[in-house]
């Protein structure tokens with residue numbers, strides 16, 4: 001019990017790998033947990049590219065958080081974006097759809113992940129969406145399948161080629177996996193389905209400013225991955241920097257100079273940045289952030305000067321055994337989540353806390369295409385089919401929910417043993433909603449502004465914007 005007479009309150013921001021695994025590790029602890037997440041689902045990001053290319057449905061990789069946690073009685077799941085943290089009063093401010101509320105905590109776990117970084121060129125985002133969310137993947141699905149449809153309507157060869165040229169920026173795991181899958185679509189799935197175009201005529205171009213595909217996997221696997229991509233028909237352009245993106249093409253600079261690639265469909269799979277919440281949290285606590293906005297944390301992953309606040313996963317900057325910052329991968333988030341839960345349990349049982357977080361690197365995996373992957377596990381290096389089998393096993397193990405595992409296997413059979421793609425639907429909303437929302441604005445915010453304007457017109461004064469308290473006892477701490 002805390003001084004205020006209630007059980008120890010743990011607020012968790014983010015239902016990604018970090019947040020979810022911390023919560024699961026606290027299932028038997030004498031704590032009341034409030035999980036606040038911007039969406040109602042947990043997202044298994046490593047399979048987003050399969051959603052974008054029609055293999056898996058959104059439900060398979062994004063199960064409802066409530067369902068995932070339905071047996072855990074000490075958790076209250078709340079929808080909303082945490083906009084601020086008052087580390088002195090121990091209160092988080094949350095903006096939900098049409099409601100703003102506050103929640104008090106005794107311990108706070110912040111695992112809000114990372115967002116896309118365009119390295120200061122945010123204007124690229126309109127023409128080259130990233131792949132971080134379900135919305136991103138659905139929009140990409142609409143763009144990718146839509147490009148083949150539109151190409152089939154045209155007669156001018158240049159226009160057709162522009163619609164059939166796909167440029168993926170970033171040759172890390174995400175870019176590599178996406179390029180491989182678009183190549184499979186063009187060469188395996190779609191041929192024979194169009195009367196006026198040959199989908200095999202599609203150009204799939206993978207661009208990276210550095211000199212290797214999957215550079216973190218080491219020379220041997222990198223070179224193998226590049227060979228496998230090229231065998232699939234992907235053009236790999238390394239040492240090539242993107243300097244401009246517009247609606248019909250992309251400008252690149254390579255050792256030979258500046259060039260333009262005509263392409264309607266571009267995807268940004270390069271660069272991550274911590275969300276704005278990381279900067280706010282760091283400022284509130286006087287902590288430092290790195291160039292990507294990640295918060296420098298203490299050895300136990302807590303915020304400097306605030307042992308009751310843990311910052312996890314993609315949001316934290318913590319040096320690993322080699323002195324380099326731990327990578328933004330699922331295992332770092334999972335293990336740091338479990339570590340934070342362990343520290344909380346130790347503290348509550350009166351044991352010494354503040355143990356350093358030790359990351360155990362279980363290895364790296366990336367698929368190139370069906371039956372082909374690369375794996376780096378300890379000293380073991382695998383490529384081709386054996387690596388792909390390891391990839392299947394690992395992804396099935398971590399995919400949340402039994403039902404999702406079963407249907408994912410069925411969909412993989414459809415796409416990898418057969419040639420089909422079960423999830424090719426892309427609605428107009430998925431293709432255009434982002435621009436429409438940007439132009440129209442958040443509907444709830446519009447309503448609020450309209451109400452304020454009406455109030456001002458009638459009363460000549462602006463109504464006070466008091467936060468609504470969601471529900472006792474989760475209101476502002478006494």
Ligand SMILES: Cc1cc2nc3c(=O)[nH]c(=O)nc-3n(C[C@H](O)[C@H](O)[C@H](O)COP(=O)(O)OP(=O)(O)OC[C@H]3O[C@@H](n4cnc5c(N)ncnc54)[C@H](O)[C@@H]3O)c2cc1C
Pocket residue numbers: 013014015016017018019036037038039041042043044045046047048049080081082083111112113114131132173174275277312313314315328329330331333365
């Ligand atoms: C396309 C893609 C492919 C990837 N592939 C791999 C892979 O193959 N292997 C691998 O190990 N890693 C992979 N990763 C990285 C891995 O997914 C991340 O490292 C991991 O998800 C980080 O976990 P996290 O808990 O820190 O954040 P996340 O899993 O990103 O979760 C953050 C959560 O916080 C929520 N949130 C964010 N801001 C707020 C806020 N202000 N208020 C409330 N909620 C908020 C989000 O909605 C989200 O649910 C991939 C990532 C992407 C994008």
